[in-house]
Amino acid sequence: MVGGSGGGETITMSTHESAVQAAHAHGAPQGFIRKWVFSLDHKVIGLQYYFLALAAVFVGMFLSLLMRIHLIWPTAVLPFFGEIKPETYLSLLTMHGTIMVFFVLTTAPQGGFGNYFLPIQIGAPDMAFPVLNMLSFWTTFLGFIVLLAAFFVTGGAPLHGWTGYAPLSALQSAGPGEGLGADLWITSIAIFCIGALMGALNFITTTLDMRAKGMTMMRMPLTVWAWFITAILGLLAFGVLLSAGILLLMDRNLGTSFFVPLVTVNGQLTGHKGGSPLLWQHLFWFFGHPEVYIAILPAMGLCSQLLSVFSRKPIFGYKAMVYAMLSIGFLGFMVWGHHMFMSGMSPYTAFAFSIMTMGIGVPSAIKTFNWLGTIWRGRIRFHSPMLFAIGFVSLFVTGGISGPFLAQPVLDIYLHETYFVIAHFHLIMGVASIFGIFAATYYWFPKMFGRMMNETLAKMHFWLTFVGAYAIFMPMHYYGMSAGLRRYSQSTEVAYILKLLPLQRFISIAAFITIASQFIFLFNLFWSMWKGKKASDNPWEATTLEWITATPPPHDNFGGQTPVIHNGPYEYSVPGAPRDFVMQTEPSVEDQDKKKGKH
Amino acid sequence: MASIATTATLTWVAPDYATRLRRARLGLLVALTPILMVFVSFTSAYIVRQGLPTLDPKTNLLVKDWIPVKLPTLLLVNTFVLLLSSLGMELARRQFRGEAVLAPAGTDSEVSSRENKMPWLAMTLILGLLFLFGQWTAWRQLAASGFYVSSTPSSSFVYLLTGTHAVHLMGGVLALFVASIAALFRRAVATRSIVIDVTAWYWHFMAGLWVYILCLLEFAR
Numbered sequence: 001m002v003g004g005s006g007g008g009e010t011i012t013m014s015t016h017e018s019a020v021q022a023a024h025a026h027g028a029p030q031g032f033i034r035k036w037v038f039s040l041d042h043k044v045i046g047l048q049y050y051f052l053a054l055a056a057v058f059v060g061m062f063l064s065l066l067m068r069i070h071l072i073w074p075t076a077v078l079p080f081f082g083e084i085k086p087e088t089y090l091s092l093l094t095m096h097g098t099i100m101v102f103f104v105l106t107t108a109p110q111g112g113f114g115n116y117f118l119p120i121q122i123g124a125p126d127m128a129f130p131v132l133n134m135l136s137f138w139t140t141f142l143g144f145i146v147l148l149a150a151f152f153v154t155g156g157a158p159l160h161g162w163t164g165y166a167p168l169s170a171l172q173s174a175g176p177g178e179g180l181g182a183d184l185w186i187t188s189i190a191i192f193c194i195g196a197l198m199g200a201l202n203f204i205t206t207t208l209d210m211r212a213k214g215m216t217m218m219r220m221p222l223t224v225w226a227w228f229i230t231a232i233l234g235l236l237a238f239g240v241l242l243s244a245g246i247l248l249l250m251d252r253n254l255g256t257s258f259f260v261p262l263v264t265v266n267g268q269l270t271g272h273k274g275g276s277p278l279l280w281q282h283l284f285w286f287f288g289h290p291e292v293y294i295a296i297l298p299a300m301g302l303c304s305q306l307l308s309v310f311s312r313k314p315i316f317g318y319k320a321m322v323y324a325m326l327s328i329g330f331l332g333f334m335v336w337g338h339h340m341f342m343s344g345m346s347p348y349t350a351f352a353f354s355i356m357t358m359g360i361g362v363p364s365a366i367k368t369f370n371w372l373g374t375i376w377r378g379r380i381r382f383h384s385p386m387l388f389a390i391g392f393v394s395l396f397v398t399g400g401i402s403g404p405f406l407a408q409p410v411l412d413i414y415l416h417e418t419y420f421v422i423a424h425f426h427l428i429m430g431v432a433s434i435f436g437i438f439a440a441t442y443y444w445f446p447k448m449f450g451r452m453m454n455e456t457l458a459k460m461h462f463w464l465t466f467v468g469a470y471a472i473f474m475p476m477h478y479y480g481m482s483a484g485l486r487r488y489s490q491s492t493e494v495a496y497i498l499k500l501l502p503l504q505r506f507i508s509i510a511a512f513i514t515i516a517s518q519f520i521f522l523f524n525l526f527w528s529m530w531k532g533k534k535a536s537d538n539p540w541e542a543t544t545l546e547w548i549t550a551t552p553p554p555h556d557n558f559g560g561q562t563p564v565i566h567n568g569p570y571e572y573s574v575p576g577a578p579r580d581f582v583m584q585t586e587p588s589v590e591d592q593d594k595k596k597g598k599h
Numbered sequence: 600m601a602s603i604a605t606t607a608t609l610t611w612v613a614p615d616y617a618t619r620l621r622r623a624r625l626g627l628l629v630a631l632t633p634i635l636m637v638f639v640s641f642t643s644a645y646i647v648r649q650g651l652p653t654l655d656p657k658t659n660l661l662v663k664d665w666i667p668v669k670l671p672t673l674l675l676v677n678t679f680v681l682l683l684s685s686l687g688m689e690l691a692r693r694q695f696r697g698e699a700v701l702a703p704a705g706t707d708s709e710v711s712s713r714e715n716k717m718p719w720l721a722m723t724l725i726l727g728l729l730f731l732f733g734q735w736t737a738w739r740q741l742a743a744s745g746f747y748v749s750s751t752p753s754s755s756f757v758y759l760l761t762g763t764h765a766v767h768l769m770g771g772v773l774a775l776f777v778a779s780i781a782a783l784f785r786r787a788v789a790t791r792s793i794v795i796d797v798t799a800w801y802w803h804f805m806a807g808l809w810v811y812i813l814c815l816l817e818f819a820r
Binding site: 125128129197200201204205208209210213235236238239240242243244246247250254255256257258261262269273274275276279282283286556558560561562563564585 | 608609610611621622625626629630632633634635636637638639640641643644647648651652653654656664748749752755759763
């Protein structure tokens with residue numbers, strides 16, 4: 001007999017030792033290598049993804065630090081880099097964007113938390129294909145190493161931006177970094193795509209086929225819905241990026257002309273002709289726009305969850321939230337052309353893309369109002385995960401509101417090459433998603449490591465990051481509206497931009513403080529793993545399945561058993577219930593009443 | 600030991616043959632989606648590139664540079680070989696499925712009780728390798744007639760589409776090879792049957808995909 005505490009009440013039950021032994025499709029590993037390195041356990045793989053993303057985010061942040069220093073002190077000599085030349089600056093922004101988009105925003109929310117918690121939240125012992133799961137992580141890891149290698153080869157890292165626009169990205173002679181560095185960049189992206197596709201395959205199959213008894217689709221937590229929809233987006237989008245990458249590698253190395261027109265470099269014809277740079281843009285953005293939602297949908301799902309848990313109220317409009325996410329995912333494939341208003345596309349085409357883009361505002365607004373409806377009159381508990389979830393909503397609204405501006409071709413043509421766009425996508429895709437990652441870390445840390453994170457440090461981290469993010473990105477809107485141009489390395493060399501230097505200084509100083517405050521988080525993360533207060537099995541008094549099992553969960557998640565689901569995931573403050581939450585596995589209040597013969 | 604605070608649990612049981620087969624098939628179906636997307640992207644690029652003019656530096660005029668490639672007749676022979684292999688694959692799938700269904704309860708009994716079975720699996724493997732060899736030979740014929748990968752936009756696409764398809768088929772060949780090895784090592788009938796079942800569906804998809812590629816290259820020149 002074992003006992004467990006579910007928020008104040010203890011229910012005992014029998015377990016089946018023999019079932020535990022036979023429970024897992026693959027037995028619990030013993031050795032260090034099988035347990036922690038080449039592990040088949042989705043939880044270990046989730047942690048591997050998480051720590052890969054953690055390493056990547058600090059590399060990416062370091063690159064942004066160098067850029068911010070250079071922008072306000074352009075002649076400064078920096079350690080390891082010396083004086084940053086314009087081409088070095090372009091390499092920094094290319095690698096910053098690539099690392100952050102692929103190896104942080106795609107890796108942590110989906111690969112990290114999705115891997116760890118999706119099987120548990122649907123009551124499964126593991127992912128459908130554990131070996132494939134392991135391969136997907138190590139493939140992603142290899143992609144990261146190949147990407148970093150670009151820094152160390154002759155010519156250095158590529159300078160074509162994370163969007164890799166041809167013909168700059170397609171010609172070896174186009175500039176320093178466009179030789180082997182660019183080949184490594186493309187190879188890394190292709191490897192990443194393969195890893196992401198293997199992951200998506202597992203997520204979809206697991207969600208569709210391994211749900212516990214009673215876990216209908218409409219009883220799944222919104223986190224699971226978000227991971228599931230994100231996986232579908234990845235499945236459709238990464239194949240397109242992979243094919244574009246193959247064509248680009250062929251243009252660069254086999255002399256084909258898919259993307260390269262008749263063009264000269266340094267006065268010499270390149271030998272290519274007839275290719276279309278716009279073809280690259282179409283293929284890239286067909287992937288690139290859904291990628292925005294791949295980055296942010298998991299954060300949406302998580303924040304829906306947290307707002308409900310910490311407001312002690314059911315989510316407002318569960319079905320509407322599901323359909324809104326599905327709509328966002330669907331519309332995400334219809335709007336790639338809004339990244340290309342500058343390409344000279346037909347105004348009629350641009351109009352269609354514009355209308356579609358603004359259409360995404362509808363499900364986004366549904367979600368936002370439902371979040372507000374969820375916390376309205378709730379008994380809000382302002383724990384650190386909740387603060388980051390509220391911060392996410394704030395950043396999502398602020399970053400999202402500039403979307404309809406940019407969705408209009410006439411405005412976009414003016415704003416496209418300016419910092420306004422930088423501010424927009426950093427807030428909506430970058431910082432909002434990062435807030436989702438922080439919220440998830442503070443929320444699930446007790447389950448993953450069995451200890452609580454330090455709440456004082458967490459709140460300090462929140463306020464510094466929240467205020468810092470706004471201090472960095474709000475002025476960028478004004479800088480952009482004043483025609484402050486993006487990708488410019490030497491902003492001090494342009495007379496009218498020079499007048500905006502105080503604004504740049506403010507942004508850089510805000511960035512320095514915000515970056516420094518991330519070390520509070522880093523310290524708290526590692527310190528709490530060993531020194532944090534011991535966590536109970538359900539410290540937040542939440543209802544979903546990860547909170548019914550031990551902390552940390554056993555190898556097969558539920559100790560040789562499989563849960564049976566009776567309730568939806570957001571049963572808070574249910575009238576007649578003995579406490580203010582009903583676990584998903586508890587018989588519903590109505591059923592209990594029936595059993596007692598009240599009806 | 601896990602402590603589960605709930606009254607509603609069941610003892611976990613290992614998935615049976617039918618569940619494993621369904622899961623594997625679902626996984627394959629999902630896996631085919633990005634492969635399809637890769638070829639949709641290539642098709643889109645093919646159609647776009649076909650319609651694009653290029654600048655002639657001598658005359659400064661926009662001219663068409665799309666020169667249709669005459670496909671080697673060998674490709675038709677290769678198509679026949681691949682379709683035949685698909686038939687063999689289907690027969691192998693049914694053969695192994697029958698064995699798995701007949702296997703004693705518990706599903707992981709080791710070897711088949713049926714002797715003197717037809718070597719459909721080996722036949723498929725050999726035909727698959729023959730197809731790949733035929734594709735390689737067709738590439739050499741194309742090169743001999745002056746069409747290299749970068750000679751014309753159309754030849755670039757011929758090499759791209761046939762090459763990408765061949766790489767994917769190699770995955771199927773590898774899976775068949777593993778299944779054959781598994782047979783030699785007397786692995787569980789159910790497991791082998793599932794591997795062969797999903798490989799078979801993958802193989803049929805590859806055959807269909809090849810017919811599509813051939814039609815695209817031949818009829819949309």
